[in-house]
Amino acid sequence: MRYGFFLGCNVPAVRPDVERAIRLTMPALGAELVDLEGSVCCPAFGAFPSADETAGLAVSAWNFSIAEELGVDLVTECGSCYSSLRLARKKLLEDGEKREAVNRLLKPAGKCFRGTVAVRHIIDVLYNDVGTETIHRALKFPLDGVNATVQYPCHTLFPSEVVGFDSPSGRPRMLRELVEALGATVQTYSRELQCCGGAGGFVKGSFAGASEFAFKKLDAMKRETEAQLIVVSCITCLEHLDRMQNEMNRKNGDTACAFPVFDYNQLLAVCMGFDPAQVTSISTIPRDGLISRITKC
């Protein structure tokens, strides 16, 4: 198992502890990661795809060409990167004219899009390539007696024919089973399948609306579950659900909403015994108390 680790922009800059967790856990589970040297923004839907489609496809193709030269599929944690790259790849494969236009743009840089490598989300790799049994066997600190909720990254669900790997996308279960493999109990709630609302232009363009949207989800989680943490597998879900709890507490004048939020690989890293100071150091809602309980120190 060998993959090109596509970093994108937010993971390495905003939450490098997630990058560290991925770099430590994946090889330890037999999934070798190679760097995609010279990679750029995926690009984000709100960038080139919103102004110049061919330019956007060329930027995606730049990234593909790096993985193609190495002969590895790309794996990414970021939902937006995953979806942007999947959609771009489909367009490049299906539309010969666009592909030629993009390859004309790439040529002076000595690059070319051939369509020989796939884009994988890290949940897909963890579940289908690594497997829950291998994960379970690698644990030093299982999450026995811990209740969790999961946030499925919307970009890995829809449109299912382009991005889907869970079956069916409308009733995903892989992230849930991955969390259960850590020993935790996953509790469902009414708004479980609603997206976090943090991606795209919603927060920037309508902060009040986007906040209320997240508050409804967090409220439902509070009322309907006994969760001690939220597990996500997307940098946007991680940042947004963490930040929105702070917003909600500020609005309500209390500290009642305080679910620690973990990227799956961060939680996995803690359970595998890696140093929490490296793999879970950055958050708004404190995670230290729960981490101490997990590692019993």
Place this chain on the structure above:
Amino acid sequence: MTDLTNVNTALWREITESCGDIRKCFNCNTCVAGCPAAEGSPPLLIRNLVRKVLLGLEDGLLEDETPWLCVTCSACEEMCPMGVHPFEVCLAIRRWQSRNDETFIPAAIPEIFETGHTQALGQVREKRRAVGLDEVPPTIVKFPELLEKFREMLRNTDIVKDNEYMFKE
């Protein structure tokens, strides 16, 4: 009543060139029902945008900022019973707006031209070192000669050629 005497009847062709046929849309509202940004203020009502495009109401559409609220979750793409691609329509409207009014061009585009990224990856050295990572990630920020080639590529795209003043180094 909406005034249909002064509309651009070719608008739908212009916008849908790169997002597929929207003429099958019969305004059922499924795209809106599952849309997070439909809870925005003002709300993103994708079916209304499709109607504006089909009717050729370009003046209103050029002032409409709601396409930029889209969270990009693509639930609408999955749910549309008519095989219209509402998310792609949203992006296509943004592109049409960006072509007709450069103030719509996202600031992220010149940023990516400048650095290859939407985040300042070269300026988080301490944060990265603290978690045991290389200070500079192995992306284009680490390879200035590749960044120059990347910019060269982008200089040949329409968005950069048509808006050169935004892409000074």
